[in-house]
Amino acid sequence: MRNRHLILLLSILLATFLVAGCANNRVATKGETDQFNAISAKIAEAENMTPKGAKVCAPKELAIAKAELDGIRHQGTEPWDDTAKTGPWSDTTIAIASKAADVVLAKTKACQPPVVNFSANPAAISPGQCSTLTWSSQNVQKAEIDQEVGAVAASGSKQVCPKETTPYTLTATGTGGTVYETATVTVNPPVAAPPPPPPKAAPVVVPAAVPVGAEVTLRVNFDTAKWNIRPADLAELQKAVDFAKKYPNAKFHVVGHTDSRGGDKYNQNLSEQRAESVKKYLVGEAVPPGQITAEGKGEAEPIGNNKTKEGQFQNRRIVLKIVNSK
């Protein structure tokens, strides 16, 4: 009898343990496992979100969701750290955990600050040209660009034609904050006009050794009653020729003279013949005749004593005055 009672008691205890151990042995269905995995994935996505994870954006909601997920896991027969995720999960606990995960994900997404890409292409233009502003953004509820561009969509482009270098600032506002991004369109200064061609070089003017207006006097003497040029005087006349070539605009004035012997008319005519003789020589040496004038002054302007042979020789002369007119 005693043994019967003892056996009975032990049987009851054994049955209790067996029931307790085998009550949750049902393996989770594929649907349940998929739901569990979906909840895990949502929580993981929220936790790993950048730049702000769920721990920062929704700490309380994350704690609830993870505890609920652990609650589901614990309802199974597997150990606490079981990865097989087997066990009988009630629809209620699954729904609670799923809703908690949704809340975490939504709140974490809303927490993310705006991310903005904003650029101008080309970044540098010439006056009168245009540039295209291009932007894209995430986590943005409202976006606008200054410089009178105004409100814009979260992503887009717009052509701008600033007259001067202009920074454009895109202000993007979302639930996670406000971000400012600037793109500058640089307007290059006008290209300088090519410098005017240098003036044509003026003809090289040989500096006048003789100032304008100055006179050079050459003297050529003649034999008595003669107007032909003596060979001894050719060197003196060559100076006049060289001067004429060097100063093309020079004017030549030839004045003939005689000594006092003979009549005045004769001497006047002789003096003119002497002047014309020199003029012909100069023309023969390519001096333009228009630049040469000739005249005779007879015996009126002696430079020497007509009573002496030497004085008479000095008076038989031509005087060539060269005037540099320019």
Next chain:
Amino acid sequence: MRRASVILCALVLIAGLAAGCATANGIGDARAQLAKAKGAGAEWSAPFEYYAAGEYLRKAVFSAEIGDTKEAQIFTKQSSDYSAKALGMAKGGAK
């Protein structure tokens, strides 16, 4: 034999009571740790850990109430671990 049966039943009863008391004590300790973490400002400096400690404590209490001692103990330990972590972060100034 009857005496033996009574003794056996008494042992079982004592074991059960002991387990229940241990769970209750564990939950009490976890609650105290959570309060300490809150006093250290963990709600702001380690919000996730603080709220996780609270959530696991809530689940531990629920499990204990429905008689799931094992689950209650596991949740209690979870709560205590998070409270300790939150307290450490609060004192260390970490977030």
